[in-house]
Amino acid sequence: MKGAAAGYLGQKVVEDIDLEVRTGEAVAIVGSNGAGKTTLFRAIVGLLPCMAGRVILDGVDLTRRRAHRVARAGVAYVPAERHLFPAMTVKTNLMLGAYPHRPNRETLELVFDLFPRLKERLGQQAGTMSGGEQQMLAVGRALMTQPKLLMLDEPTTGLAPKVAKAAFEAVERLKATGMTLLIAEQQVPLALSVADRAYVLENGRVRMEGTAEELEHNPEVRRAYLGVA
Ligand SMILES: Nc1ncnc2c1ncn2[C@@H]1O[C@H](COP(=O)(O)OP(=O)(O)OP(=O)(O)O)[C@@H](O)[C@H]1O
Ligand SMILES: [Mg+2]
Known part of the structure; x- marks a missing residue:
């Protein structure tokens, strides 16, 4: 810039x-x-x-x-407030992250490699995750867009x-x-x-x-x- x-x-x-x-x-x-x-x-x-x-x-x-x-x-942006969909599951948050593209399996694997916790908690409501877990999810969701x-x-x-x-x-x-x-x-x-x-x-x-x-x-x-x- x-x-x-x-x-x-x-x-x-x-x-x-x-x-x-x-x-x-x-x-x-x-x-x-x-x-x-x-x-x-x-x-x-x-x-x-x-x-x-x-x-x-x-x-x-x-x-x-x-x-x-x-x-x-x-360009993917993770705001400090994270802006997850709190009532939706970890999995749905990740899948929606890819929008408007379809979720890519390899990218999802990369996210799980980085944050194994997310893989363990796929069915959990995002809003019930700890602060650190929500941060992982916010980053994981942003990665789903395969940003530059x-x-x-x-x-x-x-x-x-x-x-x-x-x-x-x-x-x-x-x-x-x-x-x-x-x-x-x-x-x-x-x-x-x-x-x-x-x-x-x-x-x-x-x-x-x-x-x-x-x-x-x-x-x-x-x-x-x-x-x-
Ligand atoms: N929506 C807004 N309307 C008017 N002023 C704003 C708005 N958002 C931020 N500001 C002002 O802009 C200045 C910079 O704020 P900004 O949020 O960019 O700082 P920051 O470096 O991100 O701070 P922090 O580390 O606390 O997040 C502050 O004086 C703030 O009050
Ligand atoms: Mg700030």
Whole structure:
């Protein structure tokens, strides 16, 4: 994305965003509450209009496309709230995830490899699953679309520290399959543990960017986000 801006009611919340995710890369957007991570994600997936700039996927301009057409172009988005169908089973959630395509058996196998728990709970109502299980299901459902780019908005939302760590271990396994990932996360150490590169978002602008290793050693990042003096 290039020079992008987005916001609400004519007010820009994020601005001047130059962001690149290369094929097979895991890129993190880190920043505290209200930095603009979710707003940026919504602009990429077409839930919010871009007020400036462009969104390009594999050379195709997605800037003015609506959300369902961005999804069809290969961008899957898992919102922090997950938006599962709580009254439906795990299986139905996964099958509907593939829509408008038919569920693909190999993709389903990949989801079960990543999250064996889902296979054990196929008949369970999604709404009765634990927070961590619901996160797995939300990611699994997004994978059913066989996306080119998978975007996860704060996958650790509402998860206990141990479960959050497990969620990122799953992200690591997913990365190993070659999936291209864009992850927004407040828990900077976790995000940097899987990301190849990261952007630090502050007040709607990119304050810093670099490889995860560069940012881990950056004194400002360490002070502000890693709790190191
Ligand atoms: N629907 C909305 N209407 C108006 N302002 C909004 C709306 N959604 C978010 N904002 C504002 O935009 C700013 C950025 O919010 P955003 O949700 O993008 O931040 P975030 O980085 O995702 O934060 P968090 O880590 O808490 O999820 C905030 O000041 C927020 O109040
Ligand atoms: Mg957010």
